[in-house]
Amino acid sequence: MRKSGLSMDDLARHLGLSRATVSFALNGRTDVRISEATRARVVAAARELGYRPHAGAQSLAAQRTDLIGFVTDIPASPFGGGIIHGAQAAAWRRHKLLLIVSSEGDPEIEATGVEMLLDRRVEGLVYAxxxxxxxxxxxxxxxxPTVLVHCTSDRPGAVSVLPDEVEGGYAATRRLLAAGHRRIGLVNLAAGLPASTGRRSGYERALxxxxxxxxxxxxxxxDATAxxxxxxxxxxxxxxxPPTGLFCATDRMAMGAYDAAKERGLRIPEDVAVVGFDNQEIVxxxxxxxxxxVALPFAEMGVAAVEMLAATAAGERVLDRTLTGRLVERASV
Amino acid sequence: MRKSGLSMDDLARHLGLSRATVSFALNGRTDVRISEATRARVVAAARELGYRPHAGAQSLAAQRTDLIGFVTDIPASPFGGGIIHGAQAAAWRRHKLLLIVSSEGDPEIEATGVEMLLDRRVEGLVYAxxxxxxxxxxxxxxxxPTVLVHCTSDRPGAVSVLPDEVEGGYAATRRLLAAGHRRIGLVNLAAGLPASTGRRSGYERALxxxxxxxxxxxxxxxDATAxxxxxxxxxxxxxxxPPTGLFCATDRMAMGAYDAAKERGLRIPEDVAVVGFDNQEIVxxxxxxxxxxVALPFAEMGVAAVEMLAATAAGERVLDRTLTGRLVERASV
DNA sequence: GCGCATAACTAAAACGCTTAAACGCACCGG
DNA sequence: CCGGTGCGTTTAAGCGTTTTAGTTATGCGC
Incomplete structure (x- = not known):
């Protein structure tokens, strides 16, 4: 067995101090007075002996876990990975850790996962x-407290952070207009989806x-396939x-559109310009x-979610947020 | 403030029992005798009152956290998402939770993340x-204890679980041979990478x-681009x-190969058959x-990693493992 | 030389659980 | 009626922190 790490007690004893003093010194608390000399001595000893605070015990005593639950169907997919990363970064900034449950869309995993997260006493939940x-x-x-990312729910009190689909559709279409196109086709997602409706109204507004x-x-x-x-x-x-510009509501659909154009001997972007949506690098x-x-602002959405959770915890009233993406210029227009 | 959940103490008091009895009953321990009647009464009350064990307190008392650290550069990418899912499934089966740190390849995030995981007293680490x-x-x-997934390290004592690149290359090439091709080209990754070397020797063995x-x-x-x-x-x-069959070491490269074939008026698979590697759905x-x-066995690799960690914890001596992928038949051969 | 701030630190009670050991009790054989 | 044996339950000692409410020295004004 590996030397199982020393406790704050050990450290205190080693220094001939009380546990309380060590705790105060290590946490750099300013509301309690510890001499600079002692503080330094404690910190030095802690580093030297490789003392590691026991986060679990801290949670118990301090009544906060610094844990945020993150439930999602994302990880195995190329979509929205940025959400996790943004959320993690924002969490770390607040000295919190993300407890991720990857549901792969399975409601049972989701339910079990949420239970486990609650058992761990997460301070909030992000559902992406x-x-x-x-x-x-x-x-x-x-x-x-729960914040939804990239989705909505009828459950009262659940707040969402969403991408601005309309603005995205608008930006895409504007780009084609800026290139001089006057007949612009829209290869859209199935009706009824927020993404479909939003992107279309952005398109229409631009026109x-x-x-x-x-x-x-x-x-x-x-549907969203090639x-x-x-x-x-x-x-x-x-x-x-025929249109000379094509706005495809999905990069995957754009992939199919490329084939259609090439089959017809049309060059991109000379004969027909194409703008996609999603910025799936791989495609x-x-x-x-x-x-x-158009790249959706996934990382920012993740950051926003965690910040909203923090605000909720701080007792602030939090509202839905909408974040706008950005156009990624490459070579198809 | 929300009703902050009742403790085991509350539950015990409510039932007129001691905390120990409640604990025994709830944990369904067989090494200690509790009457069936009491056990049932406790469980019923727990459910009814919505009692939730406090995982943190349990960890402290029982001296095990049931937490496994998972450090990776995967999440934002389409590669290997299955590793996380497999690992999570295997962990849950053992009543453990995955604490995921998504490094995006940043060594600083990685280092900080590992520190945080150690502070949480993870029982093992998966590095994917x-x-x-x-x-x-x-x-x-x-x-x-640490298990590496999809990578190796010179650090002594670190064990790896790896995909069988050779077998994968072999399977891909065999498929082309089975379709009757005799001149088979290999569009390979840059030399020196384990993936490159392995896939090539599989290819050569098959030929x-x-x-x-x-x-x-x-x-x-x-390089691995289209x-x-x-x-x-x-x-x-x-x-x-020219070859009539192409084995591309990457689906992305296959994507480029498609273009090359189409530009030459070659039909796939009639004029030239193509087999890729990675099974990136989106492509x-x-x-x-x-x-x-060829699909790499990511989920299985995740499962294996967690199992190896468990074995290590159980004191077993654990060795590197190699898992073989499988050929996903579609329409390009 | 006394009372009093003030600075620096300590004692001890939580936090919510697990678990080894002890306890009380009914039952049994003798 | 007594000692032993199981069974069902309780007692109490942790687990490693935080935090409230002290307790000691020390210096200072008078």
């Missing part, structure tokens, strides 16, 4: 989804602002008066030519 | 990388076994006697035609 959707939270989350007529024939929708992207783009490009950056696309 | 490589572990990991001559001209290498994949594949296809499944590729 990879797709912008309406989520059904396990009932147990009631027990603790309207540019003084263009909205043509229903230029808007198609389907195959569907191919089909929808093909139909648009086969129109008598966007490696498509040929590389895809200009 | 998204790329098969040699890792430099923060010094602090010495303090605790040799099939009684074919190894032709150095059919093997090209470069662009490089395009370049290397193009050179192979422009050979006087492999949505490429047209969908890519046949």
């Amino acid at each position: 989804t990879q797709m912008h959707r309406v989520a059904t939270l396990p009932a147990a989350v009631e027990a603790v 309207t602002e540019a003084g263009l007529e909205l043509e229903p024939a230029l808007v198609r929708q389907g 195959t569907t992207g191919y089909d929808l783009a093909a139909r648009l490009l086969d129109l008598a008066d 966007a950056a490696y498509l040929r030519p590389a895809l200009t696309t | 990388t998204q790329m098969h490589r040699v890792a430099t572990l923060p010094a602090a990991v010495e303090a605790v 040799t076994e099939a009684g074919l001559e190894l032709e150095p001209a059919l093997v090209r290498q470069g 662009t490089t994949g395009y370049d290397l594949a193009a050179r192979l296809l422009d050979l006087a006697d 492999a499944a949505y490429l047209r035609p969908a890519l046949t590729t």
Whole structure:
């Protein structure tokens, strides 16, 4: 067995001080007076002997765990990984650790996970989804302040941080307009999804602002796959008066659109310009030519979630937040 | 403030029992005798009153945290997400929770993260990388049993679980051979990487076994991008006697190879068959035609890591493990 | 030389559980 | 009626911290 680490008691005894003094010194507390000399001596001894505070015991005594629960269906996917990272960074800044439960979308894992998190006495819960959707939270989350990321819920008191889909659609379309395109097709997601509705209204706003007529024939929708992207783009490009710019609501769909264009001998961006959405590196950056696309502000969303949790804990009243993404310029426009 | 949950003490008092009895009953201990009636009464009351054990206090008292540290550069990427999921599943099976630190490859985050994990008294550490490589572990990991996943280290005592690259390369090449191809090109990763070396020797073994001559001209290498994949594949296809089958060491490279083939008017798989490696859903499944590729056994690797940690804790001597992936058949052969 | 701040530190009670050891009691054989 | 044996439960000692409420010295004014 490895030398099992010394306790604060050991350290205090070694220094001929009381546990209390050591605790005060180590925590650098200013509301209690410890001579500078003693403080330094304690800190030095702690470092030298490799003393490690026992976070669990601290939690028990101090009545706070510094733990934030993070439940998500993200990790195994390329979507929204930034949320975790942003959340972790924000948590660390507050000396808190993220306790992550990766549900892979399985409600049972989710429920069990939340239970485990509550047993660990997490101070708050972040519930993040990879797709912008309406989520059904396990009932147990009631027990603790919760912030939803990338999703909403009808559960009262649950606050969300969401990407600004409208602004994203607007930015994408504006980019095509700026490149001189006047007939712009929209390869959209299936109707009803927040992402679909939002991106479309951004698209429409941009066109309207540019003084263009909205043509229903230029808007198609389907699921988020490359195959569907191919089909929808093909139909648009086969129109008598085809668009010269394509806004695809998903990088995956853009991937399909590339194929449709190439099959027709159309060069990107010379003959048809394409803007995607999601900035999935693996697709966007490696498509040929590389895809200009809209990146959702995932990291910022993660940060916001943790900050909102902190604000809630501090007794502030917290409201939903919407964060805007940014256009990533590459070579497809 | 929310009703802050009742303690085991409260529960015991409510039942007119001692804390010890409640503890025994709730933990279903068989080494101590509690009447069935009492046990049932306790469990019922606990459920009814919504009693939640305080995991932190349990850890302190029982001298085990049931926490496993998981340090990785994976989450924000599409690679190896399965490792986390497998590890989590295996951990849960043992009533342990994963404490994940997402380093994004930043050594400073990694070091701080490990410190935090040690403060939480994790019982072991899993260190997982998204790329098969040699890792430099923060010094602090010495303090605790550690298992490396998808990487190796020179640090003594650190055990690894690795994918069988050779077997993967062998399977991919065999698939092409089975389809009748006799001239098979290898679009490989840069030399020196374990993935590159392994996949290549699998490729060579398959060819040799099939009684074919190894032709150095059919093997090209470069970095893992689609662009490089395009370049290397193009050179192979422009050979006087071009290969009819292409084994790409990466799905991304296969993505580039597709472009090279299409540009030359070659149909996949009729004119040239392609097998990838990695099974990155987003690329492999949505490429047209969908890519046949080798999937690394990530989930199993995660499971293995946690099991090895458990074995170590149980005092067993643990050795490196190698797990083999599987061929995912789609439409490119 | 006394009373009093003040600075520096200590004692001890939590925090919510686990667990080894002790306890009381009913039952049994003799 | 007595000693032993199990069974069901309790007592109490931790686990490693934090924190409240002290307790000692020391210096200072008068």
